[in-house]
Amino acid sequence: MKRTFFLVVWATLLGLLAAACGSGVGAGGAAIEYGGASLPRADVNEFASLFGTLNPGTDPAAPPPDATPALVGQSLEFFAVSAAVEDAMADSITDAHRAEAKMWAESEFPQVPEATVLFERLTGYWASRLSISEDDMRATLEEINAEASQEVCASHILVESEEEALDLLAQIEGGADFADLAVEFSTDTGSGAQGGSLGCVPPGQYVPEFEAAVWQGAEGDLLGPIESQFGFHLISHEGFVEGGFAFEEVEGELRDAAFNERIGDALIGANVQVDPRYGTWNSDEGSLTLPEGAETEGADLEIPVGE
Numbered sequence: 001m002k003r004t005f006f007l008v009v010w011a012t013l014l015g016l017l018a019a020a021c022g023s024g025v026g027a028g029g030a031a032i033e034y035g036g037a038s039l040p041r042a043d044v045n046e047f048a049s050l051f052g053t054l055n056p057g058t059d060p061a062a063p064p065p066d067a068t069p070a071l072v073g074q075s076l077e078f079f080a081v082s083a084a085v086e087d088a089m090a091d092s093i094t095d096a097h098r099a100e101a102k103m104w105a106e107s108e109f110p111q112v113p114e115a116t117v118l119f120e121r122l123t124g125y126w127a128s129r130l131s132i133s134e135d136d137m138r139a140t141l142e143e144i145n146a147e148a149s150q151e152v153c154a155s156h157i158l159v160e161s162e163e164e165a166l167d168l169l170a171q172i173e174g175g176a177d178f179a180d181l182a183v184e185f186s187t188d189t190g191s192g193a194q195g196g197s198l199g200c201v202p203p204g205q206y207v208p209e210f211e212a213a214v215w216q217g218a219e220g221d222l223l224g225p226i227e228s229q230f231g232f233h234l235i236s237h238e239g240f241v242e243g244g245f246a247f248e249e250v251e252g253e254l255r256d257a258a259f260n261e262r263i264g265d266a267l268i269g270a271n272v273q274v275d276p277r278y279g280t281w282n283s284d285e286g287s288l289t290l291p292e293g294a295e296t297e298g299a300d301l302e303i304p305v306g307e
Contacts, residue, residue: 088266145244229244
């Protein structure tokens with residue numbers, strides 16, 4: 001599944017911990033500072049406006065949006081995250097990673113000029129992501145596969161009443177095709193469109209009643225009606241297979257997971273300092289709390305720049 005950069009960034013921000021914020025950056029001319037990276041107040045409006053063009057669906061040729069307080073807050077959060085993770089992974093980032101990240105940024109976001117602070121932060125962020133080693137990802141996959149040694153394969157038909165389920169069961173036992181009935185009658189329209197197929201899954205994926213039935217069954221069994229919170233199920237048991245994933249199939253997901261974890265680790269203990277006029281760094285969420293009133297729709301607070 002293709003992931004846009006913006007979605008990956010904000011997925012990583014949710015639920016992460018950050019360290020206690022500092023103070024005093026306002027006097028130094030910076031809006032935000034982490035380690036050796038800082039964003040001058042003079043660059044805040046441009047940084048935030050360009051950052052607003054990264055949203056999926058935004059036309060790269062469209063003028064950058066106005067630097068509203070909310071957009072400024074989002075962009076400063078990204079600045080802190082990108083600086084923290086790049087610093088934490090500095091030893092593993094190679095020149096090749098940086099070159100590839102630069103090519104990626106130029107290709108994905110042509111509206112962001114190379115000379116801007118945002119371009120620097122984009123390439124640093126992405127170089128950090130690229131530096132996740134294959135060995136680390138394979139080690140993680142081994143742990144995942146060890147816990148998914150077997151999967152059960154099944155199809156089902158879900159209906160609202162036991163009477164309906166018994167009627168369909170009688171039809172199947174009389175020779176009707178399970179998949180055809182699933183397409184026509186199942187209230188689970190997602191699997192129903194696939195002839196009732198639920199694919200093959202590891203333990204713990206179904207509601208308890210369904211889970212118990214399908215894992216105790218055997219290939220070829222026709223199970224049910226099984227009542228659950230969703231209704232009444234007829235289950236066609238399609239056997240068991242060896243579980244786990246091939247590295248090539250899940251490399252992207254493994255990289256995302258490892259990178260998200262690195263961001264969390266990087267922010268724990270990070271001394272993120274924010275000019276209080278832009279808000280307060282929330283150490284429990286790794287995010288910026290805007291000044292009072294800034295989140296109101298149409299808010300037009302004074303944003304200090306160039307001081």
